Amino acid sequence: MSKTYRRIVLASRPTGWVMPENFRLETLPIPSPGPNEVLVRNHYLSLDPYMRGRMNEGKSYAQPQEIGATMIGATVGEVVASHHRAFTVGNHVRGMLGWSEFGVVNGKALERIDTRKIPMSAYLGIVGMPGMAAWYGYHKILAPKAGETLVVSAASGAVGSVVGQLAKLGGLRAVGIAGGPEKCRYVTDELGFDACVDYRGAKDAEALTQALRIAAPKGVDAHFENVGGDALNAVMNLLNPFARVAICGLISDYNNERGVVPHSAIRNPAVFLVARIKMQGFIVSDHLELWPQGLTDLGALLVAGKLKFRETIAENLARAPEAFIGLLRGRNVGKQIVKLV
Numbered sequence: 001m002s003k004t005y006r007r008i009v010l011a012s013r014p015t016g017w018v019m020p021e022n023f024r025l026e027t028l029p030i031p032s033p034g035p036n037e038v039l040v041r042n043h044y045l046s047l048d049p050y051m052r053g054r055m056n057e058g059k060s061y062a063q064p065q066e067i068g069a070t071m072i073g074a075t076v077g078e079v080v081a082s083h084h085r086a087f088t089v090g091n092h093v094r095g096m097l098g099w100s101e102f103g104v105v106n107g108k109a110l111e112r113i114d115t116r117k118i119p120m121s122a123y124l125g126i127v128g129m130p131g132m133a134a135w136y137g138y139h140k141i142l143a144p145k146a147g148e149t150l151v152v153s154a155a156s157g158a159v160g161s162v163v164g165q166l167a168k169l170g171g172l173r174a175v176g177i178a179g180g181p182e183k184c185r186y187v188t189d190e191l192g193f194d195a196c197v198d199y200r201g202a203k204d205a206e207a208l209t210q211a212l213r214i215a216a217p218k219g220v221d222a223h224f225e226n227v228g229g230d231a232l233n234a235v236m237n238l239l240n241p242f243a244r245v246a247i248c249g250l251i252s253d254y255n256n257e258r259g260v261v262p263h264s265a266i267r268n269p270a271v272f273l274v275a276r277i278k279m280q281g282f283i284v285s286d287h288l289e290l291w292p293q294g295l296t297d298l299g300a301l302l303v304a305g306k307l308k309f310r311e312t313i314a315e316n317l318a319r320a321p322e323a324f325i326g327l328l329r330g331r332n333v334g335k336q337i338v339k340l341v
């Protein structure tokens with residue numbers, strides 16, 4: 001085994017769009033685990049939109065990432081050395097070891113994963129944090145009933161693809177919003193949504209509303225928002241009385257420079273009153289007590305062949321910055337992963 005490993009640190013904070021020079025690749029000696037610690041070789045790294053917020057200076061719902069520190073990130077991998085009684089060499093584990101090929105961590109911060117029926121990388125997506133965000137927003141905020149219509153934006157992505165499939169399993173009409181015909185074809189033909197609106201193909205906000213009106217002819221009862229902006233405003237125009245809106249993410253604003261009016265600003269607040277709407281944001285890590293239930297549920301559906309997923313995989317840690325910028329620009333289909341081994 002090599003005596004060194006590579007990691008990527010935050011070199012500088014972006015203003016606006018993330019650039020490759022905001023990251024730095026470093027080579028370090030592989031550390032030895034201390035008491036209760038475990039050395040893990042990471043096989044896959046998850047790239048997620050929330051990382052963009054951590055690159056900013058100010059506190060959001062979480063503390064910012066420090067300059068010079070390993071970029072934050074969920075990982076799955078294999079135990080290489082263990083001084084913790086719950087782990088032995090060869091165990092497959094999930095942790096938050098960051099953009100790094102190896103990591104040493106207290107065993108308390110690791111979780112065993114069972115890769116006999118579910119591939120290791122899926123523990124970063126459909127049976128990981130993004131799947132859990134879909135499960136939580138769908139069941140605990142939208143709580144839709146069979147026969148209702150649900151819309152989800154970024155429908156081909158890690159979270160959105162699960163939301164729409166849960167809706168189909170629940171007997172709803174599932175409508176996706178996605179960027180481009182290829183993503184929309186994936187959403188309807190492979191994931192089984194009833195319709196998908198390509199927002200990039202709509203010439204203006206009115207055309208987008210019109211396309212959504214056709215895709216959701218009975219109006220919208222439940223909306224799962226991942227993006228914000230024109231699509232959110234278009235869906236707001238179509239909400240039925242007592243509709244629920246779950247705000248999971250507003251990715252179209254994550255690369256704004258400070259002080260810019262959010263692209264996601266809601267243009268017609270009267271709809272809250274007229275249609276008696278409930279809108280609620282959530283952060284999935286606030287609900288850790290529900291993760292065992294949600295992830296067991298999702299895992300069972302996956303193993304039974306009732307949920308599908310796709311991954312966009314970048315090979316090699318050095319390509320993580322480029323893949324992360326691609327995720328923020330919508331180049332991924334499904335879960336964006338970096339393969340490290």
Ligand SMILES: NC(=O)c1ccc[n+]([C@@H]2O[C@H](COP(=O)([O-])OP(=O)(O)OC[C@H]3O[C@@H](n4cnc5c(N)ncnc54)[C@H](OP(=O)(O)O)[C@@H]3O)[C@@H](O)[C@H]2O)c1
Binds near residue numbers: 158179
């Ligand atoms: N609240 C929580 O706890 C929680 C947890 C996980 C994720 N999230 C949020 O959920 C959303 C989806 O996350 P994900 O991991 O599933 O990502 P993802 O959907 O796999 O990837 C991001 C997608 O966003 C779409 N997008 C739409 N407009 C965009 C714009 N203006 N700029 C960039 N991308 C745009 C792109 O798809 P199109 O090409 O289809 O537009 C892109 O592929 C994000 O907002 C994320 O922050 C929240």
